[in-house]
Amino acid sequence: GDSVTQMEGPVTLSEEAFLTINCTYTATGYPSLFWYVQYPGEGLQLLLKATKADDKGSNKGFEATYRKETTSFHLEKGSVQVSDSAVYFCALTPGGSNYKLTFGKGTLLTVNP
Amino acid sequence: NAGVTQTPKFQVLKTGQSMTLQCAQDMNHNSMYWYRQDPGMGLRLIYYSASEGTTDKGEVPNGYNVSRLNKREFSLRLESAAPSQTSVYFCASSEAAGVVTEAFFGQGTRLTVV
Numbered sequence: 001g002d003s004v005t006q007m008e009g010p011v012t013l014s015e016e017a018f019l020t021i022n023c024t025y026t027a028t029g030y031p032s033l034f035w036y037v038q039y040p041g042e043g044l045q046l047l048l049k050a051t052k053a054d055d056k057g058s059n060k061g062f063e064a065t066y067r068k069e070t071t072s073f074h075l076e077k078g079s080v081q082v083s084d085s086a087v088y089f090c091a092l093t094p095g096g097s098n099y100k101l102t103f104g105k106g107t108l109l110t111v112n113p
Numbered sequence: 114n115a116g117v118t119q120t121p122k123f124q125v126l127k128t129g130q131s132m133t134l135q136c137a138q139d140m141n142h143n144s145m146y147w148y149r150q151d152p153g154m155g156l157r158l159i160y161y162s163a164s165e166g167t168t169d170k171g172e173v174p175n176g177y178n179v180s181r182l183n184k185r186e187f188s189l190r191l192e193s194a195a196p197s198q199t200s201v202y203f204c205a206s207s208e209a210a211g212v213v214t215e216a217f218f219g220q221g222t223r224l225t226v227v
Contacts, residue, residue: 034215043117043203043218044156089155100171101146101205101216105155 002027006090006104013080013111021075021107023064023090031092033057033066033073034101038087047075047088080111115139119204119219126194126226134189134222136204144207145187146171146216147179149200156203162187194226 007022025031032051036044048057053068062077073090090104120135138145143164148156158171162181176198178190187206191198201223207216 043220044205044216045218046215049215100158100161101156102158103148103156105153 002031002092002094002102004090004092004102004104006088006107008107010108010110013109015082015111015113016079017111019075019077019080019084019109021088021090021109023073023075023104025071025073025090025092027071027092027094030095032095033064034091034093035062035064035073035075036089036091036103038089038106040086044089080109082111082113085109085111117204117206117217117219119202119222121222122220123223124225126191126224128195128226130194131190131192132194133191134202134204134224135186136188136219137186138204138206138217139185140206140217141184142206142208142217143184145181146205146207147177147187147189148203148205149173150203150221151200159189159202194224196226198224199226200224 003026005024034049035047037047038044048059050057050066053066056065064073064075087106087108089106091101117138146161147159150156157173159177160171160179162168165184168179180188201221203221204219205216
């Protein structure tokens with residue numbers, strides 16, 4: 001079945017450091033890919049998405065490119081801030097008439113001043 | 114605009130007790146979902162409803178039942194709570210099947226079964 005694998009955390013960085021969180025997926029067909037973020041004590045909210053190969057999703061300085069050849073959707077940010085501290089989830093929906101979200105296990109990011 | 118509202122926010126149950134988690138959305142979405150979040154496990158789908166009047170099992174349905182009461186409301190019931198059901202439960206909603214839109218999540222219900 002469909003699955004999402006993301007890098008184990010936790011990840012601890014200093015402010016202004018470069019961030020990469022790796023995400024790879026297994027799915028048949030042409031899935032849509034998402035990154036969700038969960039701030040402490042809150043529900044998940046969409047960070048960015050990409051719906052087809054070579055699409056780049058971006059938001060709040062974060063970027064991820066849909067790479068079909070490597071089945072990857074890695075999250076990057078050039079300069080993290082303390083306010084970026086959160087749990088990040090990679091997710092997919094298979095596409096077509098199948099809309100169910102499958103999530104990775106999440107990566108906890110802590111940014112220190 | 115409230116989005117997705119879950120009640121209660123916190124609950125402690127004794128083993129064997131029953132309870133219903135309530136979820137309502139005001140975005141006129143067709144699809145609704147219940148997930149549980151456990152440390153190191155990410156979010157796992159319990160049940161989902163593609164549209165009013167339909168429900169289907171997700172990855173971890175055992176011990177749960179759901180009701181899609183109308184387009185707005187989707188409840189999750191634990192008939193006989195077990196300690197293994199201690200978790201944080203999230204309700205979510207999104208647009209119809211085939212339309213790639215984001216899922217909107219509630220704030221979660223933190224359930225402890227003792």
